[in-house]
Amino acid sequence: MVHPDRYFDPDPAIRKLASELYASVAELPLVCPHGHVDPCLLADNAPFPDPSRLIIIPDHYIFRMLYSQGVRLEDLGIAPLDGGPHEEDSRKIWQVFADHYHLFRGTPTAGWIQHEFESVFGISEKLDGDNAMGIYDQIAAKLLTAEFLPRALFDSFNIETLCTTDAATDDLEFHRRIREDDWEGSVRPTFRPDAVVNILAPGWRDELDKLSACNGRDIAQFGDYIGALESRREYFKSLGATATDHGVFSPYTTRLDPAEADAIFQRALAGEADKNEAKQFAGHMLMEFARMSVEDGLVMQLHPGSWRNHNTSLFEAFGPDMGCDIPVATDYTRNLQPLLARYGSRENFTLVLFTLDESTCSRELAPLAGHYPCLRLGPPWWFQDSREGMTRFRERVTETCGIYNTAGFNDDTRAFPSIPARHDVARRIDANFLSRLVAEHVLEENEAAEMITDLAYNLAKSTYRL
């Protein structure tokens, strides 16, 4: 059911070479420098729950599509914040998913699921309303076996390194336990300080208190705050971190003088900061984080341009991450100028830029990455982590910045068993892209052979210093 030539152009010349290029990297280890797997999974190594709790309930790619066609989140097992009624029978949830499975036709989700069914669970049927319970039973049975414990899957997936994403105030206890155990798997934290930077977020003061507690020192001045963040970065590094991640609405950067920064910080402490101050503060903090990266060598990642919790009614009822984050047009050229002019040519600095606004790829991102030494372009993110999205990305950036200013692949997922499927798509699409270039005599075969290995493996390792 999963075709060996899937995602390759039907032109025979392209398909043959794409298939060969792909085969040359299909067995390479998976480097996963950016993702959202819960480290608890690998620390505890407990069996996965049932199929619905593994595959549907945590995956906003899936439930957003069902929601868009009128399925209620409650019927998919998602609990409202007020604890109101919601389906708890995983079989019923699975049946709803199966009954609507046709909605995913032509989407990456359908491809990932089919690949996961087949290569992880040995199921080659396509899910539908009729076979739903049979497939549920097969998966459920597998999940009870030792081969399907998280660490066993990690090993069988051939994951070389898996980086998680962790709040700046996280104690990294799960990471510590993983390192202390005698299991060999390489799992690393990533420093994500968003919650302590957004001074207007309702929970900011609490986060600040946690940050203070982490370091055992009061944070009364802006200088204390910076010191606390630097100290946390050291702690993350001590547990294997090589990168930070910054999810911002706008990539605006600006340089405040210390007195200005402290003045805004004091107003934030007093709960009096306004929107513009929050923007200036966030813009200044990106500059500070760049400076810290220059100093401590942590690779900086920037994920801008998503309006979080756009459906405020749903947000109020269910909380965040309910599939209603919507991208906006994003400007990199103007917003990043202060940061790049100051740090963009520093030797020890790597900044990986992501986008949800594809119009910036050829217009801004490739020209920036083809100039500034610090820059690498992250792989197509979220809605663009797909056959067409990846193809458009390569077509739009390669001519201006080549492949060597791109960062290889990230799976960026919390859906642990879908990791091999996601790398597989990327390797196939890159192989297909390169083989078209060979067929059109832009590249020679020996060049493409080197490039596919760089794209599938080397670039992720070198960009993230793994």
Add this chain to the structure above:
Amino acid sequence: MVHPDRYFDPDPAIRKLASELYASVAELPLVCPHGHVDPCLLADNAPFPDPSRLIIIPDHYIFRMLYSQGVRLEDLGIAPLDGGPHEEDSRKIWQVFADHYHLFRGTPTAGWIQHEFESVFGISEKLDGDNAMGIYDQIAAKLLTAEFLPRALFDSFNIETLCTTDAATDDLEFHRRIREDDWEGSVRPTFRPDAVVNILAPGWRDELDKLSACNGRDIAQFGDYIGALESRREYFKSLGATATDHGVFSPYTTRLDPAEADAIFQRALAGEADKNEAKQFAGHMLMEFARMSVEDGLVMQLHPGSWRNHNTSLFEAFGPDMGCDIPVATDYTRNLQPLLARYGSRENFTLVLFTLDESTCSRELAPLAGHYPCLRLGPPWWFQDSREGMTRFRERVTETCGIYNTAGFNDDTRAFPSIPARHDVARRIDANFLSRLVAEHVLEENEAAEMITDLAYNLAKSTYRL
């Protein structure tokens, strides 16, 4: 001359399947839920005038291209507002068109015309300066026969339903006559209230008076105005309407409290409203129209992003719809947030979004449509109603929102005899898109077979509740 495999990828595997998929839907009835055919045509059922008055003079796709290469509108038979001299000899106009016919190479207009010539008028030659008069004569002769009366064409085109676009103040007399006649054709009005919403438009007061007259009641307060609009919607429904249409410059939405709305309304009545008030009023009215749709079930269509009458010199001389409406960058994520958060998940609500700014397809529209239950994406509109435009649309949105959050095809035309040609292009391009996905093993053939019927027929019917 019109090749049976036109618009299909030359790759043999893709072409063969595309051809089969297309064949499976080629004879399905045409569902036309959005267009600009004058209902008078079908009410009167009078013979069409000559070829130039049928094909050239009413079609801004055609005369804008000729104008762009230096042909004067007067020479194409278009009368200046001051009644100044303009060509009235339809043969001369046709000759100018034919002499410049090469300008349309590679454009959808050329494809539509050739298809119309061949399948409607039985002419397989390509128009040029030499055969212009011969072709003119053939068409002119046909137009005098009974088979070429509007209703006969409607029937022979296999149109299942044709929706027109009608001002909120229209008496729908032509629609009433069509329904009262013993002809079976299904023709429905669409409620388009733009002229009574744009409080800065010079004719607004007149439109308001007409609206008042329609209902036989004074409109002194904002509440009267809302009531009058609701009443008109009921009237439209009584004559078969299932949808409304809103052509706005920006899809800005906002919620005013009743006192604010009335205050602006009073200033508008006094001729004192300013630009910002007009924007707030329009933004509030989109919210009101959404609320009305939730209540009365009329499908809401939103067509934003066109700067109307950009060439103000030409507008002053010739009036609107002279081919100089130019798109602008459009933001949906921010602008629609108030409306979607409030009404986007309401059960009885359907909102069809259109765009002229393709950069929003993957960035905003597909993510929105893949979440909000109310949303369906309208087909590529106007300049994108074309081979490449439709292909880009499917490539950019399908991976994020699937095909089931799209609205099927609209021909959106006032060029009645081009209707079959337009549906034919869409069916072919969708067939080609799906067959590429099958060839790349993204879809299976049986899935594509269902999907092409959905795209060609079912989605338009279900979206528009026909």
Add this chain to the structure above:
Amino acid sequence: MVHPDRYFDPDPAIRKLASELYASVAELPLVCPHGHVDPCLLADNAPFPDPSRLIIIPDHYIFRMLYSQGVRLEDLGIAPLDGGPHEEDSRKIWQVFADHYHLFRGTPTAGWIQHEFESVFGISEKLDGDNAMGIYDQIAAKLLTAEFLPRALFDSFNIETLCTTDAATDDLEFHRRIREDDWEGSVRPTFRPDAVVNILAPGWRDELDKLSACNGRDIAQFGDYIGALESRREYFKSLGATATDHGVFSPYTTRLDPAEADAIFQRALAGEADKNEAKQFAGHMLMEFARMSVEDGLVMQLHPGSWRNHNTSLFEAFGPDMGCDIPVATDYTRNLQPLLARYGSRENFTLVLFTLDESTCSRELAPLAGHYPCLRLGPPWWFQDSREGMTRFRERVTETCGIYNTAGFNDDTRAFPSIPARHDVARRIDANFLSRLVAEHVLEENEAAEMITDLAYNLAKSTYRL
């Protein structure tokens, strides 16, 4: 090494026809209406310096890519403004380039260089670290021969006309010498007044003084300034100019009344103009330049949307044109409305629009060009002057404005020996684009045969009045 079918789709039907269409225009003379070759080269006709000084040091496409991967500009022979140390050994520079040559895989630079190596210098090897010195020697030897003098190359390249780009205050001495010599080559200046228009630029007063000196008259009032510019345009025309060029950050246009324009001019003279005044002034000057073009027939070119010298640190150390000009999102619809409404339908006026923001192609540029008689769309510029960039351009604009509202090809280069390679790419991509349309039965072969000649040759000549 340079494959005869390069850049053609591997589909046999497309490739065969593309190859035939290409062959039909491959030997046509090169029309070069816009570029940056130094006229001194052709006036002096001195031998080119060594390979590094010919190929690397002047080409920001090349050194920006090396810089992006950590190579210092000094190591590529580029002198800091302070005269600090930099590599002067051309062999060492060439070796660095060769050692990093893999970075250009998949970029147009690699294609241009390989074509130039093979067709100009007879070298078919691909450059690498091992063969670097051998290739250097071969090129260096050729550069000493009479066949490689600039005029000999110009003739052997079959250049019909080459337009340079020259400051408004340039004395055009080199152009005069070229015309006075008995060499037949057609070399024409282009009037580029940017430096005298940007009233905030540090050198503006000096430029104004030069402008004054050119005409031998004081410039005390705005009227003097306009007169001086008109007079320079006449001078440029007398030496063969047919066009002007305007590189602006934004294509904003506005009409000031004479008193306002003079008031800003007086404040600029006093060094007191602010940013907004500079914007109003620039916007008004675009209107003035359009008016002048209506009057004197010089074709106006507009190149907006590049943030110059984005890396201000690098700019301070090395000056402009160091590969760090970065595009920004650009609005044409709003910004050009005043100019187009006023002059867009005037008979003697041609305005060629360029963009670095591809999202404007289908949204704004093609709709504008498909209406306004004055408009022609310039070829894909700079980062988009490439296989994929050109293909996207044709796909996005042709359906709306056809090919006859486009301006043919510009090589836009200062890299003189790469000129044939650049035209070759454009001719191949256009041939490939047309042959796909034939294969998909959008065009007939005889139409494509005419169109390829128009794209490769006729449109550039007619647009630029050459």
